[in-house]
Amino acid sequence: MNILIVEDNPNEREILRFTLERHGCMVIEAADGLEGLDLAIHRQPDIIVSNTLMPRMDGFQLLWALKADPKLTSIPFLFYSDTFTGEQEEKLAISLGAAAFIVKNKAPESVWLQADAAITATSKPQKTIVYPTIDKSDRKHLREYGRIVATKLEEKVRELQAALTERRQVVDEIKTLKSELAIRASEFKRAEDTIKEQEQQLSNFFEVAPFPLLLLDGELRIRRINKHGCSLTGSPAIDMLGLRSGEALRCIHALDTPEGCGFGPNCRECLLRICIKNCLNSEQQYSCKEVSLPLSAKDSETNLTFILSISRATTGKQDMLLITLQDITAQKTLERKLHYAQKMEAAGILAGGIAHECNSHLSTIVGYGNTTLMSMSRNDPNRQNVEQIVTNAKKAAHLTNKLKIFCRKQSGEKKNINLNETILSMQNNLLRLFGQDINCTTLISDQELTVCADKHHLELLLTCLINKILDTTQRGGSLTITTDQTRLGPDVCAINDLKTRNSYALLTVTHSNASMGSDDLEHIFNPLFSIQEQSKWPELQLSLISHIIKQHESHITVFSEPGKGTAFRIYIPLVSSTATDRDKALENEKSGKGGETILLAEDDEAVRNMAEAILQHFGYEVIVAVDGEDAVQKYLKHAERINLLLFDLVMPKMSGQEAYVEIKKHAPNIKVVFASGHTPEIIKQRKLVDENALLIFKPYLPSVFLQKVRSALDSITL
Known part of the structure; x- marks a missing residue:
């Protein structure tokens, strides 16, 4: 069944379409009687459902035109009205040939029932319904139509007369107060001057405010907009007066809808529109409400974020809404960037922690691997396997360095x-x-x-x-x-x-x-x-x-x-x-054997055992401590034998630096080398040791380790 709906209200039209389509109907829509007549001529619907009061051509005029056309007079016509709802209007509609007159306060389902009944009645072969053909020369219906319209006008006239009577009463009251007003005229003049001055101040504030200001009337149309609002849209103020806020601000959704702001599919969810409606209807005011609008301004489309404030303002006797829009798009962008930077910082902290832990394990692998290679002959069948272990451990160490680069905690081994x-x-x-x-x-x-x-x-x-x-x-x-x-x-x-x-x-x-x-x-x-x-x-x-x-x-x-x-x-x-040749010569020169005694303090057992093995292999005597407190006690016990302190920086109970400071009280000239899995940047930032202290960084090669030890003992800082 093809049904033509003629309704100027898009919401009512949508409800009817949804109701009828549920029953398998094919729905054609028109926004007024003139468009409906054109569709009826070209589409020949099975039935027409129309409102009464509409722009350009109302429902009675549409019915009159349809019944005057022999090709269209047989189409059943249903009225669905909320304006003309009286008995006389219904009689006129039926006399013009309407199949039914339905008041809108009834459920939309009643439209389907009446439409189905009308189609069923016309389809019965034993009973053919003949709709009247309207003679345009027949003045009877025109008189009835005019009478109904006149009745409505008379009601309005009576209302206006009552208002006029009330106004005259007010005028009479004003006349009685004339003498008093004359006496107080000077006071009112002064008050008027004060008000004008305040209005001028408010007007100046309105114009110079560093953000868009809009003044809306009761129909939500712009009565005034300041220069920052014009700058936002790129349009002069005169072009925006009378427009709704979305249309004036060039909201993309408002521009895409023929009816304008408030009628688009996305308008129901528009936070700006919701806040404005709430403030108008319930006097609810808003302050610092964040809203986002997709705008088309200055030949480009962009999504801007505003801080919205709405308050009621009275101009004369008319209630208006004062809207402020502070553009915070740049701040929101900076917030997103800060959030991203914080996430990157967190990832960097995690990567730095992983790299630090890996360095301790890699130090052990590289150290023991190189020590094993030193004790193996060139022809040992297992030498190649150990070399592969050391090589891949070095590659893993480079990967941890890349992690440190990622978190900006590695300066590299230049x-x-x-x-x-x-x-x-x-x-x-x-x-x-x-x-x-x-x-x-x-x-x-x-x-x-x-x-x-x-x-x-x-x-x-x-x-x-x-x-x-x-x-x-x-x-x-x-x-x-x-x-x-x-x-x-x-x-x-x-x-x-x-x-x-x-x-x-x-x-x-x-x-x-x-x-x-x-x-x-x-x-x-x-x-x-x-x-x-x-x-x-x-x-x-x-x-x-x-x-x-x-x-x-x-x-x-x-x-x-x-x-x-x-x-x-x-x-x-x-x-x-x-300089390269000199560095190579210095490296070869500084890795020789020694016979001094070294106090080694390291809390990681694997690293401690590895360092002890390397030092002993090259002739050094090693005294081992498991933490800072143990190191101090061992030094006090063997002070006369110890030539060098080799301390890990971070240890439980007492750090390497704290243990060194304690030992310096007894031996001010004692030499020290600190080992750490942290990078120079972290050590400097946290002030873990003095700036001139000798440092070796994990994971370290035995050759580099021995060079640093030898340099410290010989009082040469590399």
């Missing part, structure tokens, strides 16, 4: 290395990671480039850069890694807070396809900027790059242009090659 050899050694690993996606070419400088750097940090730096370059482009393209020697002028060094040096190693990573926008280039290493969801350069890896660059006192620049690709240029300070 030493003089040949940059060319380092890049070549990384090539196979880079090809393994990215070789299927890109064509990688390495161009190495003919000059020897010696830099003071951590090899594993450089590998992580390259991996992050290449990975982020690939994020900005499709598969394919060519990647080129080049090394060269260059100089940076004093001005460039001063701008970038670099020490003025004679020359730098230039490491360039270029991709032929990748490109970035100017905004990304300007803020690429700004952690807060790169947290944005739409950014292709996530904060974590880019800030790691920035961290590594800073640790190496280096400088990085970015060049990108559509069609020409992206190039990262990294400037690393060069050191002389003689």
Whole structure:
């Protein structure tokens, strides 16, 4: 069954459509009589359900037009009204040919029952219902229609007359007070001047308020808006007067709905609309209510967050609503970024804790492994197995270092290395990671480039850069890694807070396809900027790059242009090659055997046993303590024999530093080396030891461990 619903109220129309569709009907909708007549002519519905009072053409006029058309006169017509509900209106409707007259206070289900009855009646072959054909020259119905409308008008006229009578009474009362008003005229004049002054002050405040202010009337239409409200929407105030708030602010949902603000599918859930309605209907006021609005302003769409305040204001005799909207979108963005940074900090703390625990275990593995290798001959069949254990333990140690880089707690083990050899050694690993996606070419400088750097940090730096370059482009393209020697002028060094040096190693990573926008280039290493969801350069890896660059006192620049690709240029300070040879000679020179006595304090049994074994293997006598208190007692017992203190920094009962301070009271010149799984940054931050104290960091190689011990005994600080 095809049913045409003619109803100007979209909510009523939706209820009727839902009710009729439940019974399997096909529903056609019209917003007024004129549209309904057009649909009836072209769609030929089985039955028509119409309201009475509607814009452009009401229900009686629609029924009149239908019955005047021979092609449409047989269509059953039902009235569904809440305006004309009297007996005379119903009689007029039936006389014009309506099949039924239903008052809206009845359930919508009654419409279906009447429609079904009308269709059933017309479909019975034994009884054919003939609807009257309206003769347009027949004045009877017009007179009846006019009489009904006139009756309604008379009621309104009586109401107006009553109001006029009341007004005249008020005028008479005013006349009786004329003499008193004359006496008090001067007082009122002064009061008027005061009010005008206050109004001017309020008007000035309204205009200069640093946030949008809107004044709404009882129909929720804008009566006034200040300049910040105009600035928000990009429209002059005169264009927004008379509009609803959503329409004036250019809410996307209001713009998408022909009826405007308040009639869209999302308007029912709009918090701004709900608060305004509540304040108008129940006098409930709002202060500092957070709302979000999807706005289309200044040729762009954006979701803005506001702090909403609504209060009632009376202008003359009209109650109005004063609305303030403070834009806090930027603050909310900063809150999200802070929350993200806090999560990253928590992840960093967790990673740092894991790395610290791993270092203790790795120290034991590396130490015992190297000690075992020292005692094995070159031809021992198990030597290769032990070497593999030590090698993989070192790799695990590098992984823990990467965890420390992640949480900004590792400065790396920098030493003089040949940059060319380092890049070549990384090539196979880079090809393994990215070789299927890109064509990688390495161009190495003919000059020897010696830099003071951590090899594993450089590998992580390259991996992050290449990975982020690939994020900005499709598969394919060519990647080129080049090394060269260059100089940076004093001005460039001063701008970038670099020490003025004679020359730098230039490491360039270029991709032929990748490109970035100017905004990304300007803020690429700004952690807060790169947290944005739409950014292709996530904060974590880019800030790691920035961290590594800073640790190496280096400088990085970015060049990108559509069609020409992206190039990262990294400037690393060069050191002389003689410094590398001197470091190697010093390493070999400082790992010899000794015969001194060392007090070793370590709470981790595995690390303690490993350190004791290494020292004893190289001829040192070792006195072992399990914590700080035990170390003090052992020193007091063997003070005349002990040449060096080797203390773990963090121990139960008494820390290594506290034990050292206690022992210094008895031996001010005693030498000490502290061991720690923490990084220099953490030790400095927590002030665990004096700045000039000798430190060795876990996990350590036996050779490095012995060099540090020998240097302390010989009073040489490496």
